[in-house]
Amino acid sequence: MADIFRDNVGGISTAPMNESIARTTNLLGIGVDRAFFLLLQYRWNEDQLRRDLSCLEKAAILLNRSIEPLLESQSRNGTCVRCLEYTWCERLSCHDLVCRQCIDDHVQEQIIARTLTISCPNELCGCYLNPSSLEELISVELRHDYTQVVMDDFIAQTRFPRRHPIEYIGQGLGFLWNNKKKFFDCGVIAAGAVGALKLNNWRKENPRTWASKMESVLLILSSGSSVF
Ligand SMILES: [Zn+2]
Ligand SMILES: [Zn+2]
Structure with missing residues (x-):
């Protein structure tokens, strides 16, 4: 399969462009010209192109709207x-x-x-x-x-890439949803750490009350264990 763009322009390689065309060519099983034509219409958004072409009806319309096959030079x-x-x-x-x-x-x-x-x-x-x-x-x-x-x-x-702002919101919500367990774990750890810190501060400020409280806690625990 020949690349459409062979020369570099202004010292910038056209390779990424050719790669995008090649990916589309392989994915859809179409010629490079057709793939290039579709990519232009999709502003090089391969994901969107793939999504649209996964719907067969839409694919047929799009491919029909495409270009004529290459003729021999006549x-x-x-x-x-x-x-x-x-x-x-x-x-x-x-x-x-x-x-x-x-x-x-x-x-x-x-x-x-x-x-x-x-x-x-x-x-x-x-x-x-x-x-x-x-x-x-x-x-x-x-x-x-x-x-x-x-x-x-x-x-x-x-x-x-020109995207609708709603896509960014969707992406953000998706990120939160996909990482919900991590966020929950972090929340629990943070709450635990803050609680422990507060408790420690309180213990330092009220050593006497702390000792008596601990005593009653131990008492409850030991009486509890004797019940079972
Ligand atoms: Zn014509
Ligand atoms: Zn003429």
Whole structure:
């Protein structure tokens, strides 16, 4: 299985991003492009993706909404869907024809708009370009820019995942519940320690009363043992 991102950007390794894609690929038994596409839609939240896909109905909808499989490179003369000129065109995975200049311009526009899922230049198409096909379709510089934008998103989403505040409350309550025994034990030990400390202080302050109290306690204990 080939990694989608091979080059590093700004000295930062793209490996964690590829690993996230690989985990999703293995888990769902889908191609890297599809996995990458889903991760973008899920803001790299693998747990949420896994939870959603565990519901079969939702999984079917999501996977259908995904991208077309990669076609063999099929360049030919035709009418470009963007500039409408009859010229040498690339055939996209959605079967639309687009000239080299238009695909570059289109991807550049989407990168500037920081759109991560690159759509087909044909506005009526509604498909997304297969991420692996970008490598053949766009220039090296543009590909580098695209990797940079995706990398920025990956870092932002995985280091500071956007979560609803209620999730944090839920997490806190979950922590308390999971560790309830520890908290209870700590409470009992703390109460015992405080009690012993108080008793010791009282004993020091009232040595005479302490002695008489202890005597009566011993008396009760010994009379109790004689009863049984
Ligand atoms: Zn064109
Ligand atoms: Zn298309």
